[in-house]
Amino acid sequence: MADSALAPLRHRVFAVLWTATVLGNIGTWMRDVGSGWLMTSLAPSPVMVALVQAAGTLPVFVLALPAGALADLLDRRKLLIAAQCSLGVVSLALALCTATRIMTPWLLLLLVLAGGVGAALAAPAWQSSVPEMVPRADLRAAVALNSMGVNVSRAIGPALGGLLVATLGVTATYLADAFSYVLVIAALLWWKRVAPEADGPRETLPGAMRAGLRYALHARGLQRVLLRAVVFFALGAAHWALLPLLARHALGGGPGLYGFMLAGIGAGAVGGALALPWLRERFGGAEGLMLAGALANAAAQAGLALAPTGGVAVVFCVLAGVAWIAVLTTLNAATQAVLPNWVRGRGLAVYLTVFSGAMALGSLSWGQVASWIGIGGALLAAAAGGTAAALLGRALPLPAGEEPLDPSRHWPDPHAAHAADHAHGPxxxxxxxxxxxxxxxxxxxxxxxxxxxxxxxxxxxxxxxxxxxxxxxxxxxxxxxxxxxxxxxxxxxxxxxxxxxxxxxxxxxxxxxxxxxxxxxxxxxxxx
The missing domain is CATH 3.30.70.100 (Alpha-Beta Plaits)
Incomplete structure (x- = not known):
């Protein structure tokens, strides 16, 4: 297993937290299936259904940078525990409002938005904790396993969510999600994290946020990753936003079909993650894998637009999952590789801001496009744009990420006749x-x-x-x-x-x- 995609699981802390996170994400996907399906009953317009995904991802766009700064300033374990507790409360509120039949479209969006706030606080802290759990040699594989874990949950959660919706109702998906957070919190309480010592004087939250933005504005390697990410995710958001409508209206299916389509994406992503070492070698490294993944994603979107039956659509969902994991892992690993430890949380937060912003705005845009030219037309337009962007992206290659980013500490301490106060400046x-x-x-x-x-x-x-x-x-x-x-x-x-x-x-x-x-x-x- 040492040279395989599963090598990071040798490290006990990573293995326990990864397993708990997978279980937590299964609950999240069950909740999301319930919310998406509930909105098709409360307000079945393309824009309102697309708003469910936008409401879940928009808080990450707005709050990722302060969340990343908090991940660099505070104890990440305690921050993660607080975030998981807040997410559990949101799921219980969703269950209560649905069971008592007081749920409305805008109340649903408000609670989905609150869940997005909790996710926004947790994401940078979790991702920036990974280098503490595995050695640098296993970091790329650990990033791939994190992405695979999301997609393992995507393969299981939507199918279970669809089954629960069809048998017990939407409320059951929310209660199952609330229980999953108990498991995640228990794993975080078990983790005895040793916080690294800070270099230099402690930063304030506003100062840390400014430092993170300044780093992103002047780190050219990170800028290339971000530009490639925003283009791909804005175009790739189309099938995520329109999948509930595709299942219900274009294909005439029920919650079971929607769940299996999402499960197909998850299954493809799991298989793609396990095959990533072979795929990366087959396509000549990260840049070749990025191109192949982006083209495959466009092909999957075109296939979904033209699929005559639910079974054919599920096949294209599997292709979309393979493509998505290839691109997502490549971009995430490239981001991790160009960030030093002192700004890792904030750098990942900027990446998450780009990801969530592109997904949220892309979801809204493709929902509106679908209302003009239909679901199939919107997916074909996204496929055409994705193909063009994949080919043009070769002009801006991803950074190799092989530079040594450990502190050199070669600067001597400055000489001062009198000790300078830290607040003195400029x-x-x-x-x-x-x-x-x-x-x-x-x-x-x-x-x-x-x-x-x-x-x-x-x-x-x-x-x-x-x-x-x-x-x-x-x-x-x-x-x-x-x-x-x-x-x-x-x-x-x-x-x-x-x-x-x-x-x-x-x-x-x-x-x-x-x-x-x-x-x-x-x-x-x-x-x-």
Missing amino acids: VAVQVEYRVAPERQAAFRRAIAPLGAIRRRDGATAWAVFTDTADPARVVEWFTLTDWAEHMRQHGRVTIADQAVQAAVNALHEGADPPRVTHLIGLAARLRV
Whole structure:
């Protein structure tokens, strides 16, 4: 099992929490089947049915960044327990309102929205905890197993949900979901997590959110992943949003067919996850797998649009599941691979924001398109767009994700005649180089990536100057909001960044290394 897709299950903590999460997600899918089917009875328009999915994913779009910051600042285990408790309360409220027949379309959407808030708080904390449970060598496989776990639950949950709806009613799906959270909470209470020590002064929530956004704005590898993700998920949302209507109206089926179509997607995803090592090798790595998955997803959407029977639709749902897991795992693993530990929760939160935003807006858009040109027409349009996007995406390849992102800790502590208060600022840092004028073109090329690194890790401004009186004197200058942020910057520099700095220093002339000067705003010093 060491070299297989199941290798992370050797690690006990990961295995227990993964199993509990699968059981919890089975309950969630049962709840979602109940909610989607209930809306087809309360308000059967395409837009209202699509709003059920949008309401579940929109909170992740809105709250993912603060949730990611909380995952980096707080004890992730305690945050997960609180989120699971809130989700259990929401499911009990859904059950009560449905059983007493006071449920309305807008009350259903409100409770689905509340469930989305709980999911938004939990998602970054769970995903950013995975590297604590497995060694780096097993991280990609663990990410794939997480995706597979979601789809194992998707293979089982919808079928059980459809069965419960058909036999015991929608209320039973909500009660089953509430019970599943008890299992997840028990596993989290069993986990004795040892929180890692923080590098540098503790961040505030607003500051941590700004740092996460700043990182995303200046980390080019992460930006490529996010752009590829938003295009795929906006187009891929079509069949997720329209599946209840496809089952009920286009194919004339009942909740059982809808459940089996979702189960087909889940079964395809499970099989695809187990075959991922072979598929990745077959298609030449992550980029080839991404292309194949996106094209297969478009083919599945076209097949669903033209499927004459429910059985044929289930077959295309299986293909959609294989395609979805291939793309989702590729994008998620690429995101994990380009994030250092200090910003992992926030970086994953930005990815989840893109994912959920694209899914929510895509769901609303495809619901509206279906009301104009029909369910089949909307799915064919999404398939055409997905095919074009998959082919054009080759121009923006995903990052390899092989850079060493552990802290280098090669910066010496700054020298100060008096101890600086962490709140003092702004802070300016000057680095003086000696570079002959004929070598300054090469120096500009070498130092350009360093500007993005400085901004990514905390700098609010960055520039490079030459001295008019001494053309060989080159000064790099960057500013930060306060001394605490600069001290945190010391802990954020990675081994990969050290290599960039070494390339710059190689063009510096003189026996002494570049001279570094730290400056604090005079007004801050006068307040001491």
